[in-house]
Amino acid sequence: MRVLVLGAGALGGYFGGRLAEAGTAEVAFLVRQARQAVLERDGLVIESPFGAWRGPVATIGAERVGPGWDVILLSCKAYDLDDAIAAIRPAVDGRTAILPVLNGLSHIERLGEAFGVDRVLGGLAKIQATLAPDGMVRQLNDWRWITFGETGGGLSDRVRAIEAAFAPARGVVAQAVPDIMARMWEKLVHLGTSAIGTVLMRANVGEIVRGGGSAFLHRLLERNAAIAAAHGFPMREAFMAEYRTLFADPASAYATSMLRDIEAGGRIEADHILGFLLAALRRAGLPEEVHEAALLHAHAYEQRRAADRLPRG
Ligand SMILES: NC(=O)C1=CN([C@@H]2O[C@H](COP(=O)(O)OP(=O)(O)OC[C@H]3O[C@@H](n4cnc5c(N)ncnc54)[C@H](OP(=O)(O)O)[C@@H]3O)[C@@H](O)[C@H]2O)C=CC1
Numbered sequence: 132m133r134v135l136v137l138g139a140g141a142l143g144g145y146f147g148g149r150l151a152e153a154g155t156a157e158v159a160f161l162v163r164q165a166r167q168a169v170l171e172r173d174g175l176v177i178e179s180p181f182g183a184w185r186g187p188v189a190t191i192g193a194e195r196v197g198p199g200w201d202v203i204l205l206s207c208k209a210y211d212l213d214d215a216i217a218a219i220r221p222a223v224d225g226r227t228a229i230l231p232v233l234n235g236l237s238h239i240e241r242l243g244e245a246f247g248v249d250r251v252l253g254g255l256a257k258i259q260a261t262l263a264p265d266g267m268v269r270q271l272n273d274w275r276w277i278t279f280g281e282t283g284g285g286l287s288d289r290v291r292a293i294e295a296a297f298a299p300a301r302g303v304v305a306q307a308v309p310d311i312m313a314r315m316w317e318k319l320v321h322l323g324t325s326a327i328g329t330v331l332m333r334a335n336v337g338e339i340v341r342g343g344g345s346a347f348l349h350r351l352l353e354r355n356a357a358i359a360a361a362h363g364f365p366m367r368e369a370f371m372a373e374y375r376t377l378f379a380d381p382a383s384a385y386a387t388s389m390l391r392d393i394e395a396g397g398r399i400e401a402d403h404i405l406g407f408l409l410a411a412l413r414r415a416g417l418p419e420e421v422h423e424a425a426l427l428h429a430h431a432y433e434q435r436r437a438a439d440r441l442p443r444g
């Protein structure tokens with residue numbers, strides 16, 4: 132199997148690197164110049180509770196990319212989606228499946244418009260990882276799931292083949308599922324709760340819970356579940372029970388990538404995640420004050436960042 136990974140940031144670097152380490156696929160990274168220089172100099176470096184890895188990896192610049200890939204693992208941030216679509220266009224042919232691991236949902240439609248719905252899989256990752264300033268990909272805890280499937284439902288040979296390629300990879304649980312769109316809504320309910328909570332409070336889940344915020348997080352979880360249900364995706368009771376427990380844990384160090392990006396003064400996926408959720412909530416006719424505050428908070432951060440007025444660390 133030939134796998135092209137767009138981006139060697141936190142997720143592309145982690146899952147692509149683990150696949151390269153396993154040796155079950157021919158893996159190359161489609162990267163921009165600065166990242167390419169680091170990868171060519173240092174190799175790809177992963178630090179993880181499941182074991183560190185440093186390996187030489189194949190890199191390709193957008194100007195050299197051509198067809199012949201079975202899978203394109205798309206791991207950019209949502210604000211880079213248009214550039215990423217342009218970069219992978221020459222790589223996509225009749226055999227290619229595009230597997231995006233972006234948070235949110237609206238990129239699926241955008242990719243379908245760009246490449247045809249048959250080329251596009253649904254996908255999500257449950258992991259906490261970051262690309263450190265020194266270029267190392269750091270996995271922050273034991274979350275290690277990548278889940279994917281056909282957007283129209285069912286299990287195809289191609290998603291089973293991707294699952295098989297990942298099977299020997301350490302520090303990864305790869306699952307092909309027959310209901311990926313429901314899983315992506317689940318992920319949005321999870322992320323919508325943790326991102327709104329951690330970004331509004333500028334704290335991790337344990338700090339919010341110790342500050343008395345467990346009931347707040349639970350109300351948010353219920354509200355996000357109601358949004359998903361109104362769009363035809365009711366949450367499973369087992370899912371709700373798992374996340375009620377998570378959002379009541381006073382010892383939890385769980386923080387979201389959006390909070391990490393804000394703390395680093397970086398760009399965030401405000402409209403793609405919080406904007407999408409607020410629009411979905413409005414369509415469902417549900418009370419909006421917390422979701423509106425979260426999006427406004429994120430937009431105000433973006434304005435402050437653009438004006439170069441973020442606090443200096
Ligand atoms: N980090 C996490 O723990 C989790 C993240 N997610 C989601 O996964 C997605 C990816 O996040 P994450 O991995 O953290 O993001 P990162 O910013 O760490 O990595 C994204 C990478 O994509 C690269 N990229 C963007 N556009 C292009 C392009 N046109 N050509 C080549 N490379 C490109 C960037 O390269 P460059 O360095 O050149 O800018 C960057 O290194 C997001 O939607 C996020 O919400 C989901 C679960 C957990």
Ligand SMILES: CC(C)(CO)C(=O)C(=O)O
Nearest residue numbers: 256257258322387388389
């Ligand atoms: C919800 C979480 C932590 C799960 O992977 C995530 O997607 C993120 O931080 O962006």
